Amino acid sequence: MALQQTVGKRVGMTALAWIVGFLIFFPILWTFLTSFKSELDAFSLPPKFLFFHWTTENYAEVQSRSDYFSFAWNSIILSVGANLVGLIVGVPAAWSMAFAPTKRTKDLLLWMLSTKMMPGVGVFAAVYFIFQYLGLLDNRIGIGFLLFMANLPILIWMLYTYFKEIPVDILEAARMDGASLVNEIIYVLTPMAIPGIASTLLLCIILSWNEAFWTLNLTTSHAAPLTAFIASYSSPEGLFWAKLSAASTLAIAPILVLGWFCQKQLVRGLTFGAVK
Amino acid sequence: MGSIELVKVRKDFGGFAVINGVDLKVEDGEFTVFVGPSGCGKSTLLRLIAGLEDISSGQVLIDGKDVSRVGPSQRGLSMVFQSYALYPHMSVRNNIAFALKMAKQPKDVIEQKVKKAAGILNLTDYLERKPRQLSGGQRQRVAIGRAIVREPKAFLFDEPLSNLDAALRVQMRLEIGDLHQSLKTTMIYVTHDQVEAMTMADKIVVLNKGEVAQIGSPLELYNRPQNLFVARFIGSPTMNIATGPSAAKRGATTIGIRPEHVDVSATAGEWPAKVRLAEHLGSDTYVHVEVDDIGPMTVRLGGEAPNQPGQRIFVTPQEPRIHRFDQQGLRVGG
Numbered sequence: 001m002a003l004q005q006t007v008g009k010r011v012g013m014t015a016l017a018w019i020v021g022f023l024i025f026f027p028i029l030w031t032f033l034t035s036f037k038s039e040l041d042a043f044s045l046p047p048k049f050l051f052f053h054w055t056t057e058n059y060a061e062v063q064s065r066s067d068y069f070s071f072a073w074n075s076i077i078l079s080v081g082a083n084l085v086g087l088i089v090g091v092p093a094a095w096s097m098a099f100a101p102t103k104r105t106k107d108l109l110l111w112m113l114s115t116k117m118m119p120g121v122g123v124f125a126a127v128y129f130i131f132q133y134l135g136l137l138d139n140r141i142g143i144g145f146l147l148f149m150a151n152l153p154i155l156i157w158m159l160y161t162y163f164k165e166i167p168v169d170i171l172e173a174a175r176m177d178g179a180s181l182v183n184e185i186i187y188v189l190t191p192m193a194i195p196g197i198a199s200t201l202l203l204c205i206i207l208s209w210n211e212a213f214w215t216l217n218l219t220t221s222h223a224a225p226l227t228a229f230i231a232s233y234s235s236p237e238g239l240f241w242a243k244l245s246a247a248s249t250l251a252i253a254p255i256l257v258l259g260w261f262c263q264k265q266l267v268r269g270l271t272f273g274a275v276k
Numbered sequence: 277m278g279s280i281e282l283v284k285v286r287k288d289f290g291g292f293a294v295i296n297g298v299d300l301k302v303e304d305g306e307f308t309v310f311v312g313p314s315g316c317g318k319s320t321l322l323r324l325i326a327g328l329e330d331i332s333s334g335q336v337l338i339d340g341k342d343v344s345r346v347g348p349s350q351r352g353l354s355m356v357f358q359s360y361a362l363y364p365h366m367s368v369r370n371n372i373a374f375a376l377k378m379a380k381q382p383k384d385v386i387e388q389k390v391k392k393a394a395g396i397l398n399l400t401d402y403l404e405r406k407p408r409q410l411s412g413g414q415r416q417r418v419a420i421g422r423a424i425v426r427e428p429k430a431f432l433f434d435e436p437l438s439n440l441d442a443a444l445r446v447q448m449r450l451e452i453g454d455l456h457q458s459l460k461t462t463m464i465y466v467t468h469d470q471v472e473a474m475t476m477a478d479k480i481v482v483l484n485k486g487e488v489a490q491i492g493s494p495l496e497l498y499n500r501p502q503n504l505f506v507a508r509f510i511g512s513p514t515m516n517i518a519t520g521p522s523a524a525k526r527g528a529t530t531i532g533i534r535p536e537h538v539d540v541s542a543t544a545g546e547w548p549a550k551v552r553l554a555e556h557l558g559s560d561t562y563v564h565v566e567v568d569d570i571g572p573m574t575v576r577l578g579g580e581a582p583n584q585p586g587q588r589i590f591v592t593p594q595e596p597r598i599h600r601f602d603q604q605g606l607r608v609g610g
């Protein structure tokens with residue numbers, strides 16, 4: 001009886017999980033399918049699910065009309081670069097807050113988080129004019145700096161929670177062994193925190209990769225990442241669903257693949273602090 | 277060289293004095309033990325010497341030099357932690373070599389010193405293992421190996437054996453003793469186990485609520501405790517305490533007598549008492565009695581004693597062995 005109940009429950013939960021998973025995944029699947037349709041099939045009502053004429057002409061068209069690899073390269077440089085720099089700032093910051101806290105550390109952490117609560121558009125004009133004045137519009141350094149700053153609070157928070165789990169004894173042992181602060185961080189803290197640092201970096205790269213507000217508004221071509229590549233297909237001349245889908249698929253493919261391979265790390269990252 | 281001196285050292289945590297004006301001198305080569313009940317500030321005092329905590333006021337001197345504002349990495353001391361605190365991502369070899377690498381010693385010197393330390397501590401077969409692949413006793417040896425390779429001015433131990441089982445604890449106690457014999461380096465050892473303190477120390481510092489209750493050799497503490505706190509803390513089973521007329525007639529508020537310094541008679545004696553329980557240890561018998569008008573006492577008798585619960589007996593303190601204390605709990609007379 002009890003066994004039946006648990007089996008029933010497990011089947012039910014599994015089915016539910018698959019349904020929820022499918023619902024979440026469906027838009028991506030639909031985009032993927034649409035990218036292989038002709039523009040006509042893409043519009044057709046009722047929509048065609050699998051039985052249409054498969055074609056790769058959208059991909060060819062997209063590649064010939066705009067240089068995918070240049071956008072993709074910008075995405076990689078910006079999201080990876082900005083967050084690597086973020087680590088250089090974030091690791092020491094998180095170290096000091098986790099292992100040498102003062103009375104105000106908690107306030108500082110909350111304040112950092114509060115900056116994420118402000119909508120970016122609220123300071124758009126100011127940032128735009130500053131960038132214009134400094135000649136940073138459509139500049140990799142400029143937009144990279146912005147992405148770095150935008151992620152810094154989250155990056156430090158995540159590192160902080162990971163570092164909190166490291167026994168302080170071990171760092172003190174390093175100090176007693178004559179390690180300078182820098183050596184303590186490089187040779188003792190960082191290797192122990194590698195899983196935490198990796199999932200922090202991964203999550204932040206995904207956030208930067210998907211960041212659309214600033215990248216769309218502050219770049220045009222030279223420094224434009226894949227978000228701009230997608231946007232360029234929802235043009236005023238009319239919607240080209242199939243080509244837009246092809247562009248979207250191309251834009252999300254790299255991060256999807258990365259996420260797939262790093263699933264374990266990511267789940268740990270998304271539920272950070274949830275379990276001790 | 278490695279003499280350590282504390283001058284009026286104070287440590288406050290949030291306005292509360294955890295270490296309250298400690299003066300102390302540890303001579304070069306001495307084995308000093310800090311002992312006291314839980315929360316009395318032993319670890320804090322050790323960490324102040326190590327530099328892991330900043331002192332609130334006072335001075336810490338190593339070899340006569342004021343190091344109060346010097347960081348832990350510059351004091352030249354080694355520490356062995358209760359939790360071992362090994363570097364989990366490094367092999368035993370690299371754990372032991374870490375301090376030498378930080379000191380930028382040449383590779384062949386490091387290799388040689390690690391080998392020597394591993395030999396002393398029976399770790400030669402485990403050099404390539406990670407800490408998680410070792411037993412508790414082996415981990416503790418690695419922690420000690422890590423401390424000895426750098427040839428420190430002094431070793432600091434914070435309850436290094438408390439995570440080990442009883443048999444291993446006795447063995448490691450001897451090993452640490454041997455180590456002190458052969459290295460002749462100053463050692464400061466924190467424990468709340470007074471047996472450990474008595475057996476290992478040249479000098480014991482008894483701490484009570486952040487203050488020094490008494491400093492002395494194990495036998496000084498045993499024979500001439502300067503106050504009631506030390507009298508009760510040192511010795512096992514605990515010293516018997518009596519107040520009232522039997523103390524007053526000896527010119528004291530409180531008297532103390534150790535269980536091994538009480539005589540028992542079936543017919544006559546100073547204190548009539550009833551036997552509650554006899555613990556037979558083979559070599560000794562601890563007889564727990566209830567003394568009329570005074571309360572519970574313990575008597576330690578050599579060999580096997582025939583006392584039965586409920587039996588009425590007389591117990592008498594050996595006069596020259598009585599410790600006398602005044603109203604403040606301080607020792608009276610010699």
Ligand SMILES: Nc1ncnc2c1ncn2[C@@H]1O[C@H](COP(=O)(O)OP(=O)(O)OP(=O)(O)O)[C@@H](O)[C@H]1O
Binds near residue numbers: 317318
């Ligand atoms: N970082 C700290 N902040 C506030 N109070 C502290 C801190 N560290 C220690 N204390 C307090 O100082 C007192 C002494 O602590 P300490 O760890 O030195 O005791 P101990 O003698 O080593 O005890 P134990 O035998 O339990 O290890 C305790 O009351 C403790 O609560």
Ligand SMILES: [Mg+2]
Binds near residue numbers: 318320
């Ligand atoms: Mg302690």
